[in-house]
Amino acid sequence: MIPTYNQEQYIEKTIRSALYQDYNNLEIIVSDDCSSDNTENIIKKLVSEFPQIKYFRNFNNIGRVKNYRKLLYEYATGEYVVNLDGDDFFIYKKFISDSVINIKEEEIKGNKIMFLMACKRFFSPEKGFELIHKIDNQELVIPGKEFILGLFSKYYFSHLTTLYNRKEALKIDFYRSNIISSDLECIGRLAIQGDVILTKKIVGQWNGTGNNESKVPDVSKQIVNCKWIESVANELRGKVSLFKYYYWKLKAKIYYSSFIASALFRERKITSKDLIKMSENKMVLPFILFILISPLKKILVK
Known part of the structure; x- marks a missing residue:
C-alpha cells in the first residue's frame, strides 16, 4: 500500500x-x-x-x-x-x-x-x-x-x-x-x-x-500523540507483571517527552491548553523526569 x-x-x-x-x-x-x-x-x-x-x-x-x-x-x-x-x-x-x-x-x-x-x-x-x-x-x-x-x-x-x-x-x-x-x-x-x-x-x-x-514542531500534537502509549498499555495489561507494565509505560512516556521538548524548543511557547493536555494524557511527571534526566545523560556520556 x-x-x-x-x-x-x-x-x-x-x-x-x-x-x-x-x-x-x-x-x-x-x-x-x-x-x-x-x-x-x-x-x-x-x-x-x-x-x-x-x-x-x-x-x-x-x-x-x-x-x-x-x-x-x-x-x-x-x-x-x-x-x-x-x-x-x-x-x-x-x-x-x-x-x-x-x-x-x-x-x-x-x-x-x-x-x-x-x-x-x-x-x-x-x-x-x-x-x-x-x-x-x-x-x-x-x-x-x-x-x-x-x-x-x-x-x-x-x-x-x-x-x-x-x-x-x-x-x-x-x-x-x-x-x-x-x-x-x-x-x-x-x-x-x-x-x-x-x-x-x-x-x-x-x-x-x-x-x-513525526518532525512536526507542534507541542499540542506531540502531547496528544502520547495517547498511543496508553492504547498499547491497555492491550499489555494482564499479559505481563504489574511491575513490567508500569515500568514500560513510564519508560515510553519519558522517551516520548523528548519529542515534546523538541517541539517546545522550536516553538518556544507552551499554552495553558497544552498544560491541560499534558495532565489529561498523564505526561506531566514523565516530562519532568525527562528534563531532569537529560543533563545527567549528557554528563555520563562525556
Whole structure:
C-alpha cells in the first residue's frame, strides 16, 4: 500500500521500488490524497506503463491516517500488507518474498505470526545515511509482548519494513487513532496478539523529508500523540507483571517527552491548553523526569 500526498520528487522511485520486488503475487495500490502538485500525472504515467498498479485518488484531502485506513479497509485484498509511504522506498528486492517464506515457516512450527519487521536505513539532508538495526541475532522470533517491552532500548520500530497480517490488523481496528504515531499504536497492539519476527536485513530507506509528520514542531500534537502509549498499555495489561507494565509505560512516556521538548524548543511557547493536555494524557511527571534526566545523560556520556 502506497499512500501519497504532494510527493512528486519521490513517488516514482517509491513505486518502482515496489515494482522491482520479486514476489509474483504482488498487489501494488496507490492512494493519492488529492495532491496539488504533479504527483497525479507521474503516477498515471507509471500506470500506463505498468497496468498492475491500482491507482485511486481522493476527491478531497482526508489526511494521512484516514488515507492509510482507506487503503487497508477499502482497497487491499492480500493476506499480508506493507505500508510504503510515498517518499520512502525498498532497497532489497527479495524483501516481500523472503518475508512471506519466513512467516509461513514459523506458522508451520505453531507460532502465530502477526508481522515480520526488517531494518531500514535513514536518510536526512543534514546527516546523510544512518543504518538502523537493534537486534544482535540475524533473525529473532519472540512473543509480541516481549517486543513491546523491549522498545526504545532492545528493539526498534520501522513502519516501511513491516509486513503484517491484514486480517489480524482488521480485527483490532487498525488506524483508529488520528495521531502522529498511529502506525506505532497499531503495530504495538497487533504485536501483543501473537508472535513477531525481527530480522537484521536492511530492506528499505526512510527519508527524513520536510513533510515528515513525526518532525512536526507542534507541542499540542506531540502531547496528544502520547495517547498511543496508553492504547498499547491497555492491550499489555494482564499479559505481563504489574511491575513490567508500569515500568514500560513510564519508560515510553519519558522517551516520548523528548519529542515534546523538541517541539517546545522550536516553538518556544507552551499554552495553558497544552498544560491541560499534558495532565489529561498523564505526561506531566514523565516530562519532568525527562528534563531532569537529560543533563545527567549528557554528563555520563562525556
